[in-house]
Amino acid sequence: MELILAIAAGALYGTGFYMMLRRRLGQLIVGLGLLSNGTNLLIFTAGGLTRARAPIIAGDAQELARPYADPVPQALVLTAIVIGFGVLAFSLVLAHRVHIATGADDIEEIESGQ
Amino acid sequence: MRIALNAMLPLIVLSPFFLLPLVVRLGKQRAQWAALLALWPAVLAVYFGALMRQVGQAGPVQASLGWAASLGLELSFYADGLSLLFALLISGVGSLIVLFSSRYFDQDPRAGRFQAILFAFMGSMLGLVLADNLLALVAFWELTGFTSYLLIGFEHERAEARSAALQALIVTGAGGMALLAAGVLIGQAAGSFNLSALLARGVRLEDAASYPFVAVLVLLAAFTKSAQTPFHFWLPNAMTAPTPVSAYLHSATMVKAGLYLVARMTPLVGETPLWNGLVTAVGAITMAIGAWRSVAETDLKRVLAYSTVSALGLIMMLLGVGTEAAVAGALVYLSAHAGYKGGLFLVAGTLEHEVGTRNVTELSGLRRSMPVLAVAGLLAACSMAGIPLFLGFTGKELLYDSLLGAGGGWGPLLLLAAVGASALMGAAAFIAGWSPFAGSGGPAPEHKVPAALAAPPLIMAAAGLAAGIWPGAIDGVIGLAVSGVLGDAPPVRLSLWHGLTPVLGLSLLTLALVAVLFRWRIGVRRRIEPLRMDFERGYTLALRGLDALSAWSLRALQGGSLRAYVLVLIMIVGGLVLTVLISQGLPGFPDVMDVQPQEAAAALLIVGGAISAARSKSIITAVLSLGLTGYGVGLTFLLFGAPDLAMTQFSVETLTAVIFVLVFYHHRSVGPMSTWPIRLRDSLMAVLFGGSIAAVLLFVGAADTPLRLSGYFAENALPLAHGRNIVNVILVDFRALDTMGEITVLSTAALGVFAVLRLGRDMKS
Structure with a gap:
């Protein structure tokens, strides 16, 4: 399974950067989103995959039943998802403002200040 | 008494800095109050004199000031004959300069600032010659350069002053960088940064692998600071500084820091063919070029500046020759030069202050209206020209004597150059010190020269005469300083009369040449003036090249194109990752094919979404495809025991898609904007980068955490x-x-x- 998820993460990174190299504002932000998803998947997979129960102690138990999925990478990824969302939302609005201010959609056009 | 003197050393060295608040306030008062400031350097001179006596009896002293003892950092100072000779010059000349400046800047609102920078310089210079730690020496070295920058550019409203200040800062600052590198190399090779320890152990770096670098770096620092050819151009330009600065920094003290460095480092890195050859050759060339140009100038200060360059070269050459007689000659010459050249600069400054010009061709006949100043100028000129009875004569005798004794085929050539340079410098001495007062006509000053302006140059000039007549007063000091350079040298005996020797013949020949050159000085100037070499060109070209380089690198590296940045980033990170992966061997595939259908579906969702996003023609398709990958990732979370993550991922993905559509609904984006070769290049990059990320992930998975x-x-x-x-x-x-x-x-x-x-x-x- 690691192989397949590694390919999936690689695909997200590759397409993410490909999109960031395009000239449209919208594509840039979509690329950022792809990268963000890729990173979450990367951390999650790197933390070790367990096809097991979630790390939640059952209502009547006093201890976590083994085997359980590793909670530490999950905590990290949860943070990453939320921060990634914040970054994406802000970039989106920023791109929107740039579009309104310059009337352009082409990054090269915006960079050259035309 | 002895212990007290030792322990006071750090506080004494730093005292000019502690006094700065007082100096600013007192410095801007009326001249008679500001003149009180001169007392402190005088006190310092007395202290250093007393310490010198103690060092003569009991050997070098070392004293530290705890600073950050837990880090092994302390500010330690080391005083031996060599450093104390410099310290005496710095404080003694400094006292007279402060006195002179108090009158020179009387009623000037900038006087407080001027005196404060002067004191800061004095403290830095004392720190430089008394520092024990090499890195502290470098720090004080840079401080002298910085205060020199402030003083050259003191009249900062003039563009000329600003550019001269910057030039001096850049040239000597580059040397400072070289010195820092040399200091670090010495510390690494010798295992200590403390001069006292290195000198006491008798460390020699000659056999260290880094020796050639150390030697060249140290000499680069010394040559830039002491205005040696081809770096000497900054010194004449620095004459835009107020005259007390020229007298103090650019003649008597700071420019001699390079000589101090060469002398100080001689026991550690000197006395090798590389070192002696370079020092002698550069010194001799500088001596010749400086002397040649000094008689071609008409501005009094530039005459003096070029003759200073020449004198610095001469002393450098003697340090390069390196025999006991040569080193003693160098130090006597250095002391004599501090007196007469400081005096001549102050005479020039007073003339400018009182008459309003320092052009030689406009000044004449002033001996009647300024008799005291005329005496000062004449005495200083006599010492500079090497007239018997003056200290300059003693120095010149030692110069000729050591060159006659020096072996090697270069001896006669050096002697010839020394005689020629001495004759030219002697002529320059009378041009600067006597021709304004000789003859008749010329401008008439409005009032008498104030005592505070006339006294300092007179004292400096008279000191040269006194030390010349009574050499016993200084030969102990010189002897101690020589032993600081060469180890235990036999005591130096200076005397006025050496008997009828070849050296005396050379001195008389020089004086005859001086008389001839001075008599026909106008013709000589006219002939020499057009013959100039532009050493500044290298500096200008280097600066221009640096400008062009930084402009080019800015354009290349910070072009402002986001896509270029991303591309560079991908290439570097991907390249590094791939290099590591290939050198480590690609990872194996441990039971990776154990896949269940729902898991394969999630992965397919991700990969399909990603590809669809990259290929989409409209932004809405791209956003929806992004959403697909997000749901695929969320599904993966769900399948591998992370329901919290899955829930967060699903909601965030939904929100993202909604915001995207709201913001980009109106964007019409159809069709690719880049050409196909660019898209092909980007695709290749993307595949390589994505591949390297996948490989990294497999690597990490293989390691058992x-x-x-x-x-x-x-x-x-x-x-x-x-x-x-x-x-x-x-x-x-x-x-x-x-x-x-x-x-x-x-x-x-x-x-x-x-x-x-x-x-x-x-x-x-």
Whole structure:
């Protein structure tokens, strides 16, 4: 399974950067989103995959039943998802403002200040 | 008494800095009050004299000031004959300069600032010659350069002053960098940064692998600071500084820091063919060029500046010859030069102050209206020209004597150059010190020269005569300084009369040449003036090249194109990762094919979404494809025991898609904008980069990570935090502060989003 998820993460990174190299504002932000998803998947997979129960102690138990999925990478990824969302939302609005201010959609056009 | 003198050394060296607040206030008072400032350097001179006596009896002293003892840092100072000779010159000449400046800047609102920078310079210079630690020496070295910058550019409203100040700073600062590198190399090779320890152990770096670098770097620092050819151009330009500065920094003290460095380093890195050859050759060339130009100038200060360059070269050459007689000659010459050249500069400054010009061709006949100044000028000129009875004569005798004795085929050539340069310098001496007072006509000053202006040059000039007549007064000091350079040297005996020797013949020949050159000085100047070499050109070209280089690198590296940055980033990171992967061998595939259908479906969703996003023609398709990958990732979370993540991922993905569509609904984007070769290049990059990320992930997966941390959380979540969902407990309890930071970030982002949207609305309305 690691192989397949590694390919999936690689695909997200590759397409993410490909999109960031395009000239449209919208594509840039979509690329950022792809990268963000890729990173979450990367951390999650790197933390070790367990096809097991979630790390939640059952209502009547006093201890976590083994085997359980590793909670530490999950905590990290949860943070990453939320921060990634914040970054994406802000970039989106920023791109929107740039579009309104310059009337352009082409990054090269915006960079050259035309 | 002895212990007290030792222990006071650090405080004494730093005292000019401590006094700065007082100096600023007192310096701007009327001249008779500001003149009181001259007392402190005089006190310092007395102190250094007393310390010199003690060093003569009991050997060099070392004293430290605890600074950050726990880090092994302390400010330590080391005083031997060599450093004390310099310290005496710095404080003694400094006292006279401060006295002179108090009158020179009388009623000038900038006087307080001037005196303060002068004191800061004095402290830096004392620190330089008395520092024990090599790195502290470098720091004080740079401080002298910095204060020199402030003083050359003191009249900062003039563009000429600013550019001269910057030039001096850049040239000597580059040398300072070289010195820092040399200091570090010496410390590495010798195992200590403390001069006292290195000198006491008799360390020699000659056999160290880094020796050639050390030697060249040290000499680069010395040559730039002491205005040796081809770096000498900054010194004549520095004459835009107020005259007391020229007298003090650019003649008597700071420019001699390079000579101090060469002398100080001789026991450590000197006395090799490389060292002696370079020092002698550069010194001799500088001596010749400086002397040649000095008689071609008409500005009094530039005449003196070029003759200073020449004298610095001469002393450098003697240090390069390196015999006992030569080193003694160098130090006598150096002391004599500090007196007569400081005096001549002050004479020139007074003339400018009183008459309003320092052009030689306009000044004449002033001996009647300024008799005291005329005497000062004449005495200083006599010493500079090497007239018998003056210290300059003693120095010149030692110069000729050591060159006659020096072996090697270069001896006669050096002697010839020395005689020629001495004759030219002698002529320059009378041009600067006597021709303004000789003859008749010329401008008439309005009033008498104030005593505070006339006295300092007179004292400096008279000191040269006194020391010349009574050499016994200084030969102990010179002898101690020589032993600081060459180890235990036999005591130096200076005398006025050496008998009828070849040296005396050379001195008389020189004086005859001086008379001839001075008599026909106008013709000589006219012939020499057009013959000039532009050494400044190298500096100008180097600066221009640097400008061009930085402009080019800015364009190349910071072009302002986001896509170029991303591309560079991908190439570097991907390249590094691939290099490591290939050198380590690609990872194996441990039981990776164990896949269940629903898992394969999730992965397919991700990959399909990603490809579809990259290929989509409209932004809406791209956003929806992005959403697909997000759901695929969420599904993966769900399948591998992370329901919290899955829920978060699903909601975030939905929100993202909604916001995207709201913002980009109106963007019409159809068809690719880049040409196909660019898209092909980017695709290749993307595949390579994605591939390297996948490979890294397989690598990481292959390594078995222990679950110690996870075990701790799993065991303690219920008893300590009373929570059953471990991930939640980690976030809101064990790592609650992190989560708070995260909330702050999110709130800031939300505020940003709100502000940017509002901004748009306001602009529209």
